[in-house]
Amino acid sequence: MEFSDDQAVAPARTRLNPMQLAAELIADVGELAMMWATALGSVLLFSWSTLLWLVTRLPRRETLLPNFYQIGVLSLPVVALTGAFIGMVLAVQSYFQFRVLGLETRLGAIINMSLVRELGPVLAATMLAGRVGSAMAAELGTMRVTEQIDALASMGANPVHYLVVPRFLSCLVLIPMLTIMADFMGVAGGWFYSVVILNIDSHHYWQNSQQFVGSFDLFTGVFKSLFFGAALSLISCHRGFNCDPGAEGVGRAATNAFVASFVVILVLDLFLGIALDAIYLAIWPEGPSIL
Amino acid sequence: MVAKQAQPGQPSEPLIEVHGLCVQFGNNQVLRDVDLTIPRGQTLAIIGESGCGKTVLLKSMIGLIRPAAGGIRFDGRELSELTDKQLTEQRMRFGYVFQMAALFDSMTVGQNVAFPLREHTNKSRDEVRQIVLERLAEVGLPPAVVRQKPAELSGGMRKRVGLARALAINPEVMLYDEPTTGLDPIMSDIINELMIRTRRQHPVTSIVVTHDMRTARKVADRVLMIYPLSRLAEGEPQIIYDGPPGEIEESADPRVTQFVRGEAGRRLMEMRNHHTPDTLSAS
Numbered sequence: 211m212e213f214s215d216d217q218a219v220a221p222a223r224t225r226l227n228p229m230q231l232a233a234e235l236i237a238d239v240g241e242l243a244m245m246w247a248t249a250l251g252s253v254l255l256f257s258w259s260t261l262l263w264l265v266t267r268l269p270r271r272e273t274l275l276p277n278f279y280q281i282g283v284l285s286l287p288v289v290a291l292t293g294a295f296i297g298m299v300l301a302v303q304s305y306f307q308f309r310v311l312g313l314e315t316r317l318g319a320i321i322n323m324s325l326v327r328e329l330g331p332v333l334a335a336t337m338l339a340g341r342v343g344s345a346m347a348a349e350l351g352t353m354r355v356t357e358q359i360d361a362l363a364s365m366g367a368n369p370v371h372y373l374v375v376p377r378f379l380s381c382l383v384l385i386p387m388l389t390i391m392a393d394f395m396g397v398a399g400g401w402f403y404s405v406v407i408l409n410i411d412s413h414h415y416w417q418n419s420q421q422f423v424g425s426f427d428l429f430t431g432v433f434k435s436l437f438f439g440a441a442l443s444l445i446s447c448h449r450g451f452n453c454d455p456g457a458e459g460v461g462r463a464a465t466n467a468f469v470a471s472f473v474v475i476l477v478l479d480l481f482l483g484i485a486l487d488a489i490y491l492a493i494w495p496e497g498p499s500i501l
Numbered sequence: 502m503v504a505k506q507a508q509p510g511q512p513s514e515p516l517i518e519v520h521g522l523c524v525q526f527g528n529n530q531v532l533r534d535v536d537l538t539i540p541r542g543q544t545l546a547i548i549g550e551s552g553c554g555k556t557v558l559l560k561s562m563i564g565l566i567r568p569a570a571g572g573i574r575f576d577g578r579e580l581s582e583l584t585d586k587q588l589t590e591q592r593m594r595f596g597y598v599f600q601m602a603a604l605f606d607s608m609t610v611g612q613n614v615a616f617p618l619r620e621h622t623n624k625s626r627d628e629v630r631q632i633v634l635e636r637l638a639e640v641g642l643p644p645a646v647v648r649q650k651p652a653e654l655s656g657g658m659r660k661r662v663g664l665a666r667a668l669a670i671n672p673e674v675m676l677y678d679e680p681t682t683g684l685d686p687i688m689s690d691i692i693n694e695l696m697i698r699t700r701r702q703h704p705v706t707s708i709v710v711t712h713d714m715r716t717a718r719k720v721a722d723r724v725l726m727i728y729p730l731s732r733l734a735e736g737e738p739q740i741i742y743d744g745p746p747g748e749i750e751e752s753a754d755p756r757v758t759q760f761v762r763g764e765a766g767r768r769l770m771e772m773r774n775h776h777t778p779d780t781l782s783a784s
Contacts, residue, residue, distance in 0.1 A: 360565050361603035365617045365666075366589040 256448045260378055263371040273376045281342050282384035286391060289337050293392035296329050297321060297399030305408055315414035319422035321400035326423060330393035331431040332479055335438035338385060339471035343446035346377055347467035350450025351460040374447045385439030386432045426490060434482045441478060442471040516541040516706050517562060521571030524557050531557050533730055533739055544700060544707040546721035553729040555710040559676050563595050564588050593621055596667030600679040602659040604651035611647035614666045636665040640695055657688035664695060675699060677709040681716050693719045714761055718746045726757055
């Protein structure tokens with residue numbers, strides 16, 4: 211038997227006066243705010259406990275190495291591939307606009323600057339959140355649902371120390387390297403498309419890059435990536451630890467882990483960008499060079 | 502009864518004291534004012550229908566679930582007053598056999614059983630290997646399973662590995678959560694026999710959460726029945742039977758006898774009044 215919306219039995223709506231409506235609205239907003247505050251508090255407490263365990267006792271080699279392999283080695287090809295393509299895409303997109311101005315050789319500066327400051331770290335972090343973050347949430351979620359996390363605790367092993375700290379540490383240590391890999395492959399991809407395909411002069415391409423992209427730009431990208439790595443690992447592990455029962459719960463934990471990590475990566479990117487620019491201007495008050 | 506003959510001494514001083522325990526998940530209260538004293542050496546079966554809070558009570562005993570009120574005293578020490586380190590030490594005195602075994606599926610069977618030994622003792626690899634093989638032999642598993650992953654084992658084998666893992670560091674208290682659920686009758690009896698044998702070989706206090714009356718009758722020397730809070734009126738006690746397994750059939754409480762005999766009784770009427778007329782007429 212099929213039901214349409216019209217056939218569904220809807221409760222009779224009582225007409226509310228504006229005051230009641232306003233009160234309901236405030237109550238809803240309050241409830242939402244409470245929910246967000248609770249979720250944020252829970253993530254922060256979880257992060258605090260992870261950091262405490264990190265300084266109290268380092269994880270064992272046998273728990274750390276598989277995570278290093280999973281998070282670092284296995285992510286390398288996909289990060290390298292996306293990095294190379296993003297470099298080439300940047301060349302494709304910028305070329306025509308720069309050619310109109312007769313500034314084709316400045317492509318090196320714009321491509322490499324965008325890569326090392328923004329796209330390299332954000333791309334590496336996004337790939338890691340998608341490839342590793344959701345997998346961590348699903349794995350830990352399954353462990354929660356099948357009582358393996360309870361089993362760890364019952365045998366006197368702290369689940370945060372045993373499961374979260376190695377994952378957190380692996381993300382933190384390896385994301386700068388993945389970022390550098392994304393930067394490198396992006397730079398190579400951008401050079402390949404600009405010089406080999408678009409026939410831009412290689413010497414001037416590099417000269418412009420060297421002139422405008424400084425070591426602070428590279429540092430900015432790598433420094434930001436540390437925060438991205440920390441955030442995505444903590445959010446993903448937290449989602450896994452607080453997974454709802456059943457296959458649906460595990461699936462939702464994996465999806466939420468990626469979505470929340472991605473949003474937080476972009477928010478962090480904005481605020482870290484502002485903060486790092488302020489630091490740059492404090493050190494070099496003349497400001498960055500203008501293209 | 503085998504279990505009673507095998508008992509290493511008369512139950513003496515209380516080992517676990519549950520006092521005024523209340524557990525709540527959000528707005529859903531599961532346990533209310535539960536009081537219980539378990540003497541050293543006793544084998545207690547906690548029975549009750551699904552969702553009545555048996556597992557919650559078991560998990561509360563080792564601090565896996567925090568109570569909303571009341572508490573647990575183990576060997577004279579209040580669980581809530583322990584530091585993390587003390588709680589870890591306390592947990593090492595327990596062996597917990599989980600309902601679905603809860604074996605770590607990223608590890609082999611051998612690594613699973615060795616886990617508590619490697620976490621908490623300084624034994625050499627050879628010593629650990631020796632203990633693992635001994636524990637697996639105790640539960641009737643051949644040395645060849647050591648290299649297998651839990652996913653390759655049958656349900657009964659997984660339960661037995663879970664038992665071997667719980668026994669690895671010679672616990673004082675064994676907690677069994679639904680040890681025979683989901684097993685065929687023969688494997689269920691094997692698990693029952695293993696629980697009895699465990700008590701014979703190691704001087705342990707055991708708490709068995711089950712809804713299998715066969716297990717309760719065969720293994721326990723005391724049975725406790727918990728009733729779901731949703732079916733109780735305000736102020737009614739949640740423990741509706743506490744006594745020897747032999748006398749449970751003669752209980753004057755119809756709720757107890759209904760469970761023991763496995764009769765749907767008025768529940769069928771309740772279901773019919775609420776929902777699912779199709780399902781009921783089909784059955």
